[in-house]
Each structure stands twice: as C-alpha cells, then as structure tokens.
Amino acid sequence: MVSSPHEAMHRIFQEYPELFTGVSQLLGLTLPTPSSVTVLPTDLTETKPVERRVDTLLRFDTEGEGAFLLAVEAQGKKDPSKPGSWAYYLTYLYEKYRVPPLLLVVCQDRATAEWASRPVVIGPPQWPSVVLRALVAGPHNMPVITNPAEARKDLALATLSAITHAADPDVGAILKALSTALRDTPETIADPIVELTAQGLGKRPAAQQWRNLVAVDLSFYKSPLSEEIRDEGRAEGRTAGRAEGRAEGRAEDILLVLELRQIALTDEARARITECADPEILRQWLARAVLASSAEEIFTEA
Structure with a gap:
C-alpha cells in the first residue's frame, strides 16, 4: 500500500518541477x-503482463542544450528488487523517448539514502554492461531550513526539507519556519504546500506539530487540512456553555490548540483565557500554546 509520505516525496516535483534545479545543485x-x-505518463508497462510504473516522470527541455528526463522515486526503506527496476526504467525510457534519463530517489532516513546512493553494476565484473547511479535526496544532504526568510525564498525546497527531515527530532523548527513563511502567502500558493507537508509527514509525531501550527494561523483556514482540524475541534472540543461557533476568536483558538495537543486545562486557566479582553495578550498566549508543555506555560514570559 502506498503511504502518504511516499506520495509527497515524489509528487512535490510534479507540483514544483523547478525544485529539481536547486536539488540537483x-x-x-x-x-x-x-x-x-512536461509531466509525462508514468506507466512503463510493456505488452507483457508485467507492470512497471515510475512514481513521477518529467521532461525538461532546455535552450540549445537538448532535453533530459527525470524519473523521481520515493523510497521508504531498502528493497533489493528496486535497483533492477530502476535500471529497467532508465533503459526503457531511453529506448522510448531517445532522451537522456536521470533517476532521483527521495528518502526520509539516512540508511535508505546511503543504500540507494550505491552504484549498481549489471553485468560481469570484467565488463559491466550497465552501471546504475541514482541521485539521492534525503536527510543527509537536504538543507535544514529553520529561518522563515530563507523558507520564504524557496517554499518548495522548504517543503522538501520538512518532508526529508520528517523523522528528525528537531523537525519542529523547520515546520515553524515554513508556517511562518506561509502566513503572508496567497492561499492558492499556501494551500498545496500545507497539504504536501502534512502528507509527507504521514503518521509521525511531527504531523501533529504541523496540524497545531496550521490550526493557529488564520491564513490557513480554507485549506482542506485546516477544515479537517476545524471539524475535529467542533466535533470533539465542545464544552458546556459553548456554542458551535467555537472556532472564532483568538481565545477559542488557544483552547482548540491545547485540546488538540491533549494538554490539561484547569477551570481557572480556561476562565483566564476566555475572559481576557486584550487581543495582543491573547496573540502571545496563542503563539506559546503551540509549543507549551503545560497550560501554565502559556501565561509565563519566556
């Protein structure tokens, strides 16, 4: 079964083909x-009953230097059968399109990345017939982008940074930089970034961190992920005395974030939040609620 991180690791190149220029450098x-x-069909099946399907296939045309194909494969773990399939993909693509093909393998852990980076020699040692060499992008060589300004300069690369570093204990800093960079970004640009990031994180703990960040930022509220978070808040987060319009206002946002993060809230703390009339203080509490380990921390200056 294909996982959501698998889809995100290669689909990001379909959505943002220009990303490969920076990654290749x-x-x-x-x-x-x-x-x-040009996005090309990914089905490499022959007339024989053997299905061969590359994850993403792109054709890059250049000015005066010809064209090349890029096959992008998302690899979640070591698979001894894959090098043979990859070699087939490249030779088949060259035969079909007569254009030089490249293989990019995207990984989320160092061990798989190192395995995929090894050249695979096909043929006798005295005379190798084919040598498979994949470009590999993973946590070992993709940048850790924790500066919002840097993330804003290249949102696609910042998204790939978050996806490839999904298992990193410090991925929260990458996600925070990305969410901050997206605050002033038009929804048409921000929405696919929000969804790709969520997809790439899969079921890892970082996925909940991303959901919390999305829930806090009002500019994300029209994305599918944000609507899902809101629906969960309405379905699970109603308490006595609160109407269905819980999602409106900064006080409600603080309560929703704490609830989604399963942080216990005393009656006194809840009253302090709901009765506060200062928008700036509420804004500070909302920012702290994303990373606080207890409800009391949101009221304390760092």
Whole structure:
C-alpha cells in the first residue's frame, strides 16, 4: 500500500518541477537551465503482463542544450528488487523517448539514502554492461531550513526539507519556519504546500506539530487540512456553555490548540483565557500554546 509520505516525496516535483534545479545543485550536479517542463505518463508497462510504473516522470527541455528526463522515486526503506527496476526504467525510457534519463530517489532516513546512493553494476565484473547511479535526496544532504526568510525564498525546497527531515527530532523548527513563511502567502500558493507537508509527514509525531501550527494561523483556514482540524475541534472540543461557533476568536483558538495537543486545562486557566479582553495578550498566549508543555506555560514570559 502506498503511504502518504511516499506520495509527497515524489509528487512535490510534479507540483514544483523547478525544485529539481536547486536539488540537483545541492547534489553536485550541474545541468542546463530548463526552458520548459512536461509531466509525462508514468506507466512503463510493456505488452507483457508485467507492470512497471515510475512514481513521477518529467521532461525538461532546455535552450540549445537538448532535453533530459527525470524519473523521481520515493523510497521508504531498502528493497533489493528496486535497483533492477530502476535500471529497467532508465533503459526503457531511453529506448522510448531517445532522451537522456536521470533517476532521483527521495528518502526520509539516512540508511535508505546511503543504500540507494550505491552504484549498481549489471553485468560481469570484467565488463559491466550497465552501471546504475541514482541521485539521492534525503536527510543527509537536504538543507535544514529553520529561518522563515530563507523558507520564504524557496517554499518548495522548504517543503522538501520538512518532508526529508520528517523523522528528525528537531523537525519542529523547520515546520515553524515554513508556517511562518506561509502566513503572508496567497492561499492558492499556501494551500498545496500545507497539504504536501502534512502528507509527507504521514503518521509521525511531527504531523501533529504541523496540524497545531496550521490550526493557529488564520491564513490557513480554507485549506482542506485546516477544515479537517476545524471539524475535529467542533466535533470533539465542545464544552458546556459553548456554542458551535467555537472556532472564532483568538481565545477559542488557544483552547482548540491545547485540546488538540491533549494538554490539561484547569477551570481557572480556561476562565483566564476566555475572559481576557486584550487581543495582543491573547496573540502571545496563542503563539506559546503551540509549543507549551503545560497550560501554565502559556501565561509565563519566556
């Protein structure tokens, strides 16, 4: 069964093909600047009853330097059968399109990335017939982007940073930088970033951190993930004396974040939040609620 992180690791290149230019440079490969990019069919099945399907396939056309194909594969773990399939993909693509193909493997753990980086020699040692060399993007070589300004400069790369570092204990700093960078971004740009990031984090603990950050930022409220969070808050977060309009106002947002994070709240703390009339103080409490380990911490200056 294909997991959501698997889909995000390769689909991000479908959504943002220009991302590969920066990634290839990070991986030490200099390629001509593409003038156009075409998303190609991913089905590599022959007439024989053997199905071969690459995750994402793109064609990059350049000015005066020809074209090349990019096959993107998301790899969650070591799989001894994969190198043979990858070699098939590349030789088949070259035969079909007569355009030089490249393979990019995206991973979320260092061990898998190191395994995928090893050249695979096909043929006798005296005369190798085919040598498979994949470009590999993973936590070992993708940048850790924790500066909102840097994230804002390249949102696609910042998203890939979050996805490839999903298992990193400090991924929260990456997510915080990305969410901050998206605050002033138009919804048409922010929404796919929000969803791809959530998809890429899968069921890891960082996924809940991302949901908390999304719940706090009002600019995200029209994205599918934000609506899902709101629905959960309405369904699970109603308490005595509160109407269905719980999602409105900063006080309600603080209560929702604490509830989603399963942080206990005393009657006194709840009253202090709901009775506060200062929007700036509520804004500070809301920002602290995202990372606080207890309700009392949101009232304390760092």
